[in-house]
Amino acid sequence: MNTEESKSSEVIFFRIKKARKENWKKICRERNISLTRLIVDSVENRIMDDERRKVIRFIEKQDNIFSKIETNINQVAKMVNGQKYISESQLEVFSRQLKEIEILKARQNRIFENIYALLSK
Known part of the structure; x- marks a missing residue:
């Protein structure tokens, strides 16, 4: 205070x-x-301090999850660059995974927007 x-x-x-x-x-x-x-x-119908701490831990956990995913993407890119080749089936699987990550990231961003709105009250 x-x-x-x-x-x-x-x-x-x-x-x-x-x-x-x-x-x-x-x-x-x-x-x-x-x-x-x-x-x-x-x-005042505000988010409680303990809930705010849980939200921050959730955000940090999400960030760690996406950091691991980004690391995996970089490893695949390094492998492909080294071999100068990726099979059609591997490319299809990789593309599906990237699309899923894109969907999850968009969902996460919507959740974060809602969280930030709650935290700002």
Whole structure:
């Protein structure tokens, strides 16, 4: 929290049953977030910090998967360049795989656009 926010922060008191408060605190411990963040993000319908961390891990995992695919493509290209030949059937299989990667990458980009929209709230 920056100093401007802390200067203008307000305290709100409200009553809830002890069991509900304990349940909320348990949720916060499990998600590794503060009770304030849980309440504010819930009221403002924002993505929670723990969910944001999961999204970032997902994005990193996707990036690693596509890095491996790119490495495999480069290995095939190196092999073909060295042999100066690729059979018709190998080329067809490789082309299908590239098309599938193109489809997956487009789907991933749409997912990322949705994720970034959620994260910006």
